[in-house]
Amino acid sequence: MDVRAVRKQFPILDQEVNGQPLVYLDSAATSQKPAQVIEALDDYYRRYNSNVHRGVHTLGTLATDGYEGAREKIRKFINASSTEEVIYTRGTTTAINLVAQSYGRANLGPDDEIVITPMEHHSNIIPWQQLAKATGAALKYLELRKDGTIDMDKIEETITDRTKIVAVMHVSNVLGTINPVKELAAAAHKHGAVMLVDGAQSTPHMRVDVQDLDCDFFAFSSHKMCGPTGVGVLYGKKALLEAMEPVEFGGEMIDFVGLQDSTWKELPWKFEGGTPIIAGAIGLGVAIDFLEEIGLDDIEQHEHELAQYAMEQLKEVDGITVYGPKHRAGIVTFNCDDVHPHDVATVLDADGIAVRAGHHCAQPLMKWLDVSATARASFYLYNTKDDVDTFVKGLNKTKEYFGDVFG
Template sequence: MNVNDIRKDFPILDQQVNGKDLIYLDTSATSQTPLVVIDAMTEYYQSYNSNVHRGVHTLGTHATEGYEQARMKVKSFINAKRFEEIVFTRGTTAAINLVARSFGDMIIEPGDEIVVTEMEHHANIVPWQELAKRTGAELNFIPMEADGTLTKDSIEATIGDKTKIVAVTHVSNVLGTINDIKSIAETAHNNGAYIVVDGAQAVPHMTVDVQDLDVDFYAFSGHKMLGPTGIGVLYGKSELLDEMPPIEYGGDMIDFVDLRTSTWTDLPVKFEAGTPMIAEAIGLAAAIDYIREIGPETILAHEKELADYALSQMKSLEGIEIYGPDSRAGLITFNLTDVHPHDLATALDSEGIAVRAGHHCAQPLMKWLGVSSTARASFYIYNTKEEIDSLIESLKRTKEFFSYEF
């Protein structure tokens, strides 16, 4: 993989911020978008902008073909068994909420257990909190080790015969922990429970095979995998989606509407009320093509090399606290002694370096870490070791500045 050639595909990287060359280290929040994705969406708007599934005219047919071809590409990309198992949503958050509101309300009863972890993004905690409130279920947490990992013993000790749903992230957006989803799914199923996976930080960076993992539901977002904002995917086993009621109504999701009753159409459109994200789906398809051309394993290897290099460089700095395991995804969350993460991020931004600062939509995890917020640098296919060197030098200068006694 030639990173310099890849960078040419991302026009946003060819700019200066505060008089410095942009170094973008915030992909875990939102990845940048290659020209092929921008061009695919522009072509839709310029050449065949029309609604889908309704008109029989040429533009409508072309739009429908583009939209449904995108669904087929997602199916193939995560190795779903059927195209009906791919539901387009507004993003990971919307996908998880759909499962909690529809499937959760359908199966959860008072006294049941919902199991999550403390490393979850708010999008994979709050919907289950609300489900527990609505139904009288109990919310339990798989305890983490000191480095932010889960052990098989703790997983098996937490998931029991009262557990109905296990909701867990594939990759932590703060710690970089890569959870063994296949093993967790097996434990859940052995106890008669279903597993819901937040894959927002996994699908862009590694091969995900939902059949091999044997997950019941898997959610991810387009904007974290080189695609546009405003679109995500919910994968669900077809036999489960078939049983679930829709939670939004109107538009193309109906089969027949009478004055007082209505019936719903087949999967997956049953869950796609209103005009769908047509241009966004077409952009997501282009992003999948781009990722496939590079290869998920190549992407994972590049990110691991960057993360390992960054870890080794950061550990040589005095007064730095690094969170998460040594074996991790391509992100590093950290704090500098006596420097607030927001001050740190502002100082780095003054040198053209974009990192994340805050609680990363993971306040329970921040509490577990014993901090209010952290800084995070996250890497992708367009990042280089030279950029990490620049980050390290900027961290040194920032530490020196805040250590100076005026």
């Protein structure tokens, strides 16, 4: 993979921030967008802006073809068996909530259990907390090893015949842990439970095959994979989706409306009420084309090498604590002696280096780590070893600065 050629396709990277060349290390929060995606959005609004499915005029047909064509690209990208299994949502959060509110409320009761992990993003914790409160079900947590990986030797203690839903992130947005979701799906199915995978941090960075994983639901967001904000996907096995009721009602998702009752369209449209995120879906389709052209295997290998290189370089910086396992995705989360992560991020930003600081929407994991917050550098296909070197140089400068202030 020619990273420098890739970088040239991202207009935002060719700028200075605070007088320094931008080093963007926050792709786990949101990725930057290549010119092709930006141009696709512009083209839609300039040339064929129209609602989908409802009109027979030329613009409506072009918009519908673009919208549904992107759905087919998504189907191939994650290897779903049918476009009926690909539901457009506003993002990972909406997708998980849809499953909790539709499948969960219909199938769980006071004797049932939901199983997740302490490393989950809040978007994969709060919907299950609320479902547990609404149904009387219990919320249980898989145990983690010291390195932040799931203790697979103890899963049978947590996933039992009372388990109805197992919901686990594919890749941790804090630790970079790559979870064995295929094995967890098998454990869930052994006990008659369904498996939901939060794929927000995996889908942009590695090849995903939902049929191989044998997950029942898989959720991800466009904005983390070079696509527009405000659009995402819920994959679900057809039989499960057919049995589920929609949770949003209105135009577009109906078949027949009477004065007292209504019926729903077939899949996937029964879950897509109202005017959808048309431009966003088309932009996501173009982002998928872009990622496929580069190659997901090459992207994954590149990010793995950057993460390993970063961890090796950080060993040379005194007072740095890195969290998570040795084998990880392209995420390095750390703390720097007694310097608050927000202060670390502020000093780095003065040199044009963008990292994330805070609890990363993972407060239970922060408690498990026994910290209030951390700083995080996350890498993507457009990052280089030079970016890592600049980042490490910035950390040394940060330590010197606070050493002078408090020393």
